[in-house]
Amino acid sequence: MDKFRMIFQFLQSNQESFMNGICGIMALASAQVYSAFDFNCPCLPGYNTAYSAGILLAPPLVLFLLGLVMNNNVSVLAEEWKRPPGRRAKDPAVLRYMFCSMTQRALIAPVVWVAVTLLDGKCFLCAFCTAVPVTVLGNGSLAPGLSRPELARLLARVPCPDIYDGDWLLARDVAVRYLRCVSQALGWSFVLLTTLLAFVVRSVRPCFTQAAFLKSKYWSHYIDIERKLFDETCTEHAKAFAKVCIQQFFEAMNHDLELGHAHGALATAPAASAAPVATDGAEEEREKLHGITDQGTMNRLLMSWHKCKPPLRLGQEEPPMGNGWVGGGPRAPHKEVATYFSRV
Amino acid sequence: MEKFRMFFQHFQSSSESVMNGICLLLAAVTVKLYSSFDFSCPCLARYNALYGLGLLLIPPLGLFLCGLLANRQSVVMVEEWCRPAGQRRKDPGIIRYMCSSVLQRALAAPLIWILLALLDGKCFVCAFSSSMDPEKFLDFANMTPSQVQLFLAKVPCKEDELVRDSPARKAVSRYLRCLSQAIGWSITLLLIVVAFLARCLRPCFDQTVFLQRRYWSNYVDLEQKLFDETCCEHARDFAHRCVLHFFASMQSEMRARGLRRDPEPPEMPNGLDGDGSRKAHLRAVSSREQVDRLLSTWYSSKPPLDLVASPGPWACGLNHRAPTGAPGTRLSQHTDL
Helix, strand or coil: CHHHHHHHHHHHHCHHHHHHHHHHHHHHHHHHHHHHCCCCCCCCHHHHHHHHHHHHHHHHHHHHHHHHHHCCHHHHHHHHHHCCCCCCCCCHHHHHHHHHHHHHHHCHHHHHHHHHHHHHCHHHHHHHHHHCCHHHHCCHHHHHHCCHHHHHHHHCCCCCCCCCCCCCCCCHHHHHHHHHHHHHHHHHHHHHHHHHHHHHHHHHHHHHCHHHHHHHHHHHHHHHHHHHHHHHHHHHHHHHHHHHHHHHHHHHHHHHHHHHCCCCHHHHHHHHHHHHHHHHHHHHHHHHCCCCCCHHHHHHHHHHHHHCCCCCECCCCCCCCCCCCCCCCCCCHHHHHHHHHHHC | CHHHHHHHHHHHHCHHHHHHHHHHHHHHHHHHHHHHCCCCCCCCCCHHHHHHHHHHHHHHHHHHHHHHHHCHHHHHHHHHHHCCCCCCCCCHHHHHHHHHHHHHHHHHHHHHHHHHHHHHCHHHHHHHCCCCCHHHCHHHCCCCHHHHHHHHHHCCCCCCCCCCCCHHHHHHHHHHHHHHHHHHHHHHHHHHHHHHHHHHHHHHCCHHHHHHHHHHHHHHHHHHHHHHHHHHHHHHHHHHHHHHHHHHHHHHHHHHCCCCCCCCCCCCCCCHHHHHHHHHHHHCCCEHHHHHHHHHHHHHCCCCCCCCCCCCCCHHHHCCCCCCCCHHHHHHHHHCC
16 A cells, blocks of 8 residues: 555656656557547448548547546636636636646547558548559559449448459459558658657647646646635644534533533533643644634635635745835845755 | 676766666667568559659658657757756857767668668668669560550569569569569668678877867756756755754644643754754755756756866755856855855
């Protein structure tokens, strides 16, 4: 268990590497699903193209949406997009950064599916078997003798070896080899193009917008972390709230019992000895409540968190009054630089 | 547990070993990709050469770009190249070293693909069967030139009815495979000899410069990683304080409205011991503008590599005054503390 925990910690310590891991897994899953999928070309003139187009395009769409869903940044992005500005202005650059990084990762599995489909060739063969140049590849002299629908019907059966009956016109192997060659060429070109695009985007970016990129990356991490910490703080608060509530209830019951049954010393002695312990625990819990102690206030807090997030400015603490800086005016951040720097 | 932790730490401490790991992974992926790829030569006159040569050259190009993409140091190198000089001058030697190390590692996977393709022979046979000289083989004496061309184009396809069980096809195919394997092994030998010589003879030339460049390129990489990690820690502390502030401000708002029942509000996480480190960590940089300024300064003017002379090199960046200043003025600002 410890081993697993360490591995998860290692992956999560860098959230980007965790997302990269998920990407890699989805890409492998995509290739595996393709190889497990049983491709059945219908071998009918109108249906071939529709079936192949469906196989080529629908699973990538599904994989793309799945990639977005599995990325927990989607809800963070949506929240940040829809929230009212309140005291914290919205930064479109941060939203764009989050959207771009999510989309890039979600696009990997669909690209793998399309590449594998094209390199395998079955889909392309099924879609374009009716467009094979018979005059060049087969017995061109016999082709004009057939009407167009008949030719189409004949050629549509190329992907199905057990029902193909056109060897007199065009050898099936020749057509299959030709179409596979074209399909594989398209597949490799697609792979090359995608890698080239990714390479250009990745390598050229630092030359243009590096400062803005660093800012957007920082604030997008910040938004994610802040949301998590807020949820954790709320959970702690709810726990403390519940504990204090229940303690108060028991104390009230106890008090009622004391008032109701006049057992005098017997009842008060244990109560008195228990009281200091109870107040210590209660004090700790009350501290955790941050002063929010009723439902109305808590509801108002939650609404305020959504409608009006606090500004990104923590300088409410007084700076040390060492050398005549009297509050107000610009604070002197460089005073604390030594402390900050020494930590690095 | 200790073993795992040491293993991960070792990996993360040296970026070179991480890069070597990625390089090996990509090489393994290349081998798997080649073996699972279904090679099917079109066996048509003009298409053979295109297909064969295309398969020999285009996947390596794609693998080379993948190798560059997968290597984090390529981005670090471009960043180092494009950054403004600021207080830290740029050393072109370091950039050249990083470039050569990135390129060497990225070339491994494409070379493996090319060597596998040559040693296997299918690509070569497909590409060059049509351009064989029929006079080398006696079996073509009785065929017309167009028949010969058709035959040669179909040599890579063993099952085609025109060339099935034909001794001429086997002869041509064997010849081309032999040639392909000879070229493959020669290239392998050449690469190994070149690598061996480069490795053995390098200490004879500029060893000190090499050591310095290797150190500083590793440093640049680690510094970038540490900066990212520190930013993450900072963001976490910032968020923590922000959230607590928010709760406290709600509480003071309630107090102001006279709605609170407790006479004395509980203190914020008090005492500098538990939270003191966090407070100190954040105090310098605790607003959006300051964080933005910190990040712009990190980009436009990295601190000089001199920790002893200037105790507060970041002071220039975080000041409202001009960023460049003599060390004397910087020190005097700090003596004001």
